[in-house]
Amino acid sequence: MHEILDVIFNINTFSAAIRISVPLVFAAIGGVFSERAGIINLGLEGMLLAGAFAGVLGSYLTGNPYIGVLFAIICGAFIGFIFALFTIKFEANHVVAGVGLNILLLGITTWLMQILWGSRGTSVNVTGLNEITIPVLSSIPVLGKLFGSHNILVYLMFIVVIISWIILFKTPFGLRLRVIGEHQEAADTLGIKIRKIQYTSLIFSGILCGLGGAYLSLGHLNWFSMNMSAGRGYMALAANIFGGWNPLGAFGASYLFAYTDALQMRMQALNLNVPNEIIQMIPYILTILVLAGAMIRSRPPAGLGKHYKTNR
Template sequence: MATPIALAAMGGAFSERSGIINIGLEGMILIGAFAGVLGSFYTGSPWFGVFLAMVAGGLLGAIFALFTIKFKADHVVAGVGLNILTLGFTTWLMQILWGSRGTSPNVNGLKEISIPVLKDIPVIGKLLGTQSPLVYLMFILVFSGWVLLFKTPLGLRIRITGEHPEAADTLGINIKGIQYFSVILSGILSGLGGVYLSLGHLNWFSMNMSAGRGYMALAANIFGQWNPLGGLAASFLFSFTDAIQMRLQSLNIGIASELIQMLPYLLTIVVLAGAVVRSRPPEALGKHYETGK
């Protein structure tokens, strides 16, 4: 359950480390979930669906980058608009392609795989021994993203762009190029998180399938201090709360299901409010910088 949140949170870390606030993570997850089912529906290959989801997420990231970097739109307004557009666009396409505004037809999803030695270890084997391949890929990507962001020259360029673009410009760093790269990468990772929902966890797409996970990813990114590993840890917290509300609903304890379903979102609000107070975001986050000044 942490997989889509962790991938989108890492995407948010790259985007915001470069200075671009990415509220559009929700829409990028949603378009990834839809594109994955679309690809699997027409080709029968879930892996083509995964590829198409990454392309769709990257394309949406490029559109968001165009508005925020080239046209200097307000980052928050552009992100919210992108989320609304994606929700309407995917619902409309479902109606056109499948004649339904609720769910798509069942498609071929990704089969779970087992790690031979890992699956035999007590407790750990039950948790991680047999999972969707995207779960294992998520762990690899999060660690690789941390290495890229904090241990490579490119990562240093991304971080200095978000902290002090004037200094980066003086050093000859291509500010806009770094920001375009970071936001598009953010879209690709979020699209990959979205396709896990539709092809890794289920075998279909439903309207508004992201269900607020993009906003949870935004909170996880802030709570994790704009660090992929911190975002992964925070995503475990949110997914744990989501798992609790599912278990509570199945126990029929006499509390209205709507109240129980609020738990993950209440935690998101509380964590985000507390994290914003204590966290120090990148200095130039949300600010437009004109190169050559």
């Protein structure tokens, strides 16, 4: 028992959770932007996966992981645009199109991996992102351990959380975006350029997932492996809901998921009498519980998943 408590409150667990939360946070905020604009985005999963792949590809081709991140951003933006095209212009059912997109991207990344690196399991090793140590912060006892030394995407994540919140709740663009998600017809009547804003927010959503994916492959492991997103996109969608369609909430929820995941990994190493399969289930079970719990008390944007034709 003492051992378990030790792991639960260990600073290393909290610090590991920050690292694990990065892809979830990016994708969950991607989910916030698309769902606030009225588009259910199950494609987060595939976008993460594609971002992870593009990141490794960029680093593989140039030897520079930062160009890998750039690849992931471009790839995410492109996929976000395609998803917008299908859900907005071609009026595809959001949920079906999202799942279709995920299957497509799983197929394409696994295919390309075999063409490029000749293996269906993992890619070759590439140069990953290096850690950046912040001089003064890293020497402060607890904070230093938590925030002192990370790669650039971790710091970017904190910036994205705050900026996204400001964009959504403190700018005219954010207000318009939220109106669209609640009532497209009303937004249209107000003269808001619905399509432009929806496309923008989905492309932004794709970019965020690209960054999250790049962290998975370049910030964590330095290689790509088949289906490496492993359901994180769906968890991120749940985190977005649990966080009340708010970037700050999405961050908190993602951190909670990440913390359980960190705990799970550490508990496996403890050699408790609980089998590893059961411990591995914890994050999945938690996702279900949290989602069910969150839905009882929160309300999604009213226009979520609906199609609307503008007359302009």
